[in-house]
Amino acid sequence: MKKVLEVNNLSVSFDTFGGDVKAVRGVNFELSEKETLAIVGESGSGKSVTAQSLMRLIETPPGKFEDGSIKFDGEDIIQKSDKQMENIRGKDISMIFQDPMTSLNPTMTVGKQIAESLIKHQNMSKKEAHNRGIELLKLVGIPNPETRINQYPHQYSGGMRQRAMIAIALACNPKILIADEPTTALDVTIQAQILDLMRGLKEQTGTAIILITHDLGVVANAADRVAVMYGGKVVETGSADEIFYNARHPYTWGLLGSMPKLENSDEELHAIPGSPPDLLDPPKGCPFAARCPYAMKVCENHMPDYTELSDTQKTACWLLDERAPKVEPPESAIVGGSKAND
């Protein structure tokens, strides 16, 4: 499949009063057409900064691209001028955010907000843009689009606002849709509706999706491939099946183990002790070493290289070095097995 995006050694830092926060420290990944890549991680892992970098939404200063490249259509996004970026944002790459209330403009009707990018990027007339807006609202499943298009965001419910955001993002048939925690603020029943909608749209329009989330359930539902981020780095990446059934990084194990399973509730949750590293002064070695139950001396001082476990799976962990002791994943991290009990 054709690659639409290649991110190489992306490094982003922020100048703060306390010093440079190294939020993203050498991130690599690719995205192919019609693919959904999930970027998973906890708050502070750098997943949102990575996403915002792809659209150059990082304000510079205080933000700074320290290193690396983001190749879109063969050209580096980081090198583009602001003017050039305006032609990419909303047209080739668009984004939906976590909180639809704060990311929609409360003083503009939803219709005007959809029309904005159509008029700018596709030179549509106001009338054409209005009609296309109605089509888009219909596409994302908003009832009575003819009336709804003239309403303001506060007249929409939470789920409908998120649908409207998706309609705006899809207006110009982008090649890449970045969804930053698109369902986190929504109730589960609405979340199920939105995930369903995104899957359907991907099949219809062929847009590649980058899904930023911390919810492994959402990942299992929607992702083809997964990148697990921790402390500003991608520690493991692979197909969804590889990450859930054959993870090799202790942090991925920890994440899988700390999710409550619906089938059995008697055992204790496998919490990861401690808290994430301070990226003002990131650890020299593996960022997870301080919380890792298998940490060795080498982990503290040297960042491990990626070990290629398959064509798609890459893991950065010293345990995969041939000199390291063999460690099997803990039972808590094993997904499936008990699923036949209903």
Added chain:
Amino acid sequence: MIDQREKLLEIKDLKKHFPMAGKTVLKAVDGITFDIYKGETFGLVGESGCGKSTAGRTIMRLYEATEGEVDYQGENVHGKKSAKELKKFNRSMQMIFQDPYASLNPRMTVKDIIAEGIDIHGLAKSKQERLNLVNQLLETVGLNQEHGNRYPHEFSGGQRQRIGIARALAVNPEFIVADEAISALDVSIQAQVVNLMRELQEERGLTYLFIAHDLSMVKHISDRVGVMYLGNMAEVATSDDLYHEPLHPYTQALLSAIPISDPEVERSRERIIIEGDVPSPINPPSGCRFRTRCPLAMDVCAKVEPEWQEYTKDHWVACHLYNDKYNEEHKARQAVKN
């Protein structure tokens, strides 16, 4: 064995209405009935706006009930009480809040935050005793004594929630309402806090009312679970029963909407996707409130409010499908459809 359980709280037809502009009334909680047993964790779930937080707050008398009763060890919480009686009662019920950033006073040291209840209730006779109590509490929740001298902003979300728990424990309560206490935390930290709450329950015999929208976490932590929809209780059952045999169509839809962290299961799963949004509690639908989104709604559902019945032992539900009178109608309809 189950019948020997001691009821700690009996909630009887509890209602909490808020007057709105004009003459409208927002019926946040509109007649819920259930018991909470001593030493158990009762989970309360539902979507935003279903009234679960209002229910929790009304049970604690943070809100005055509009109607109905909350009996705590046989005594009505909302009955007439002198300031002294109220104080005693307040000591036995504590709350842990959702937002660990907003619920701790940023201008007080952690030590003083935790000791506030100790001071109010005069539980420490000397400064030294107060300090000892605080240090013990800090240790209980997995923090250091030295943390007591710091301010809330110096802590991470998970640590702040531990401080909130220490504050709640300071007055030796019997009953703790945890309102979305872990929702704002990262998954790996959520697990830490949940495990801590479980340990404390075993050590101190605490009873929890655990309010959350995350059904899988509620299922994990609770002995019994209540599902609320638009101010009403739809179903109450032990968490195993609720998961394996959900009766109410809303519970079924809610369970089926939770994404499970297993790609194979997700690929093969049939979802019940319920359409639309939760209606407004100012003007809720007549009859059963879920009927506007219910895939199995019948004619009767718009006319008659379903009865709250114990359908099987310890499994309560409010749905006409489980009423023999109306169930025939349902069967007939299904037959026509097929």
